[in-house]
Amino acid sequence: MGTEVVKAVNAADDLEVVAMVDSGDWLFDIANAGAQVVVDFTRPDVVMDNIRFCIDNNIHCVVGTTGFDEEKLATVAQWLEPKPDLGVVIAPNFGIGAVLLMRFAQEAARFFPSTEIVELHHPHKVDAPSGTAVRTARLVAAARRSAGLPPSPDATTDSLPGARGADVEGVPVHAVRLTGLVAHQEVLMGAAGETLTIRHDSYDRASFMPGVLLAVREIGRRPGLTVGIESFLGL
């Protein structure tokens, strides 16, 4: 993703790459280069340190790295409190289609007693389930709660552990890792006699770039913590 972001920024007339940092590199290279915005696609176990560094050095952050729970998000929001002009956006998916999939799933959830999520990715993915699947499940679960839906009626028992997927706030999430895939997700919803399937496919990492560039351009005007790029898209 880092390579793809550098390509996209280099191709944009109004943006400039001033530093590139990989594991083992010195983070101060970013501050010394005068970076205004850092884009982080690294690893869940290092991203918090990177964000802390950027906030301490007054650099806005666009974060695509996954692995954020409510506690980590609250920590970032707290770090930002003494810096009222600084912005951090943390988005589990910068693909416009994936953002829309999440919104459509959230809208549809209250009409269906059953929802399950299947995410499918390339075999080198470091985390499972994907950040997008976890966020989708949480949005669906929240929509179900606000609509007063009871827990889904589907069997949760499995004869082999894991067969029914991971339980994210009552929504089963299944992760497929397969050579040939990039990033894909299906949300399956069921009611008596009908199903609705919402699917998104990223066939190329270029799919994430319009969202990343939008966030880079926008973050200077969005102080505080923003989760997801929905608001940048006017959703």
Ligand SMILES: NC(=O)C1=CN([C@@H]2O[C@H](COP(=O)(O)OP(=O)(O)OC[C@H]3O[C@@H](n4cnc5c(N)ncnc54)[C@H](OP(=O)(O)O)[C@@H]3O)[C@@H](O)[C@H]2O)C=CC1
């Ligand atoms: N939000 C979105 O739209 C998307 C999010 N992602 C997420 O982005 C993350 C990265 O994905 P991907 O690019 O495929 O993963 P890769 O493993 O291909 O790349 C991660 C890179 O981060 C580097 N890195 C590791 N630690 C540090 C550090 N401390 N400082 C700087 N660089 C570091 C790694 O270097 P080295 O190899 O030397 O360790 C590697 O080059 C994942 O969490 C993934 O889920 C991915 C696609 C889209």
Ligand SMILES: O=C(O)C1=N[C@H](C(=O)O)C[C@H](O)C1
């Ligand atoms: O690692 C990936 O590839 C991706 N990660 C993000 C996630 O975990 O949701 C976004 C997209 O699915 C690609």
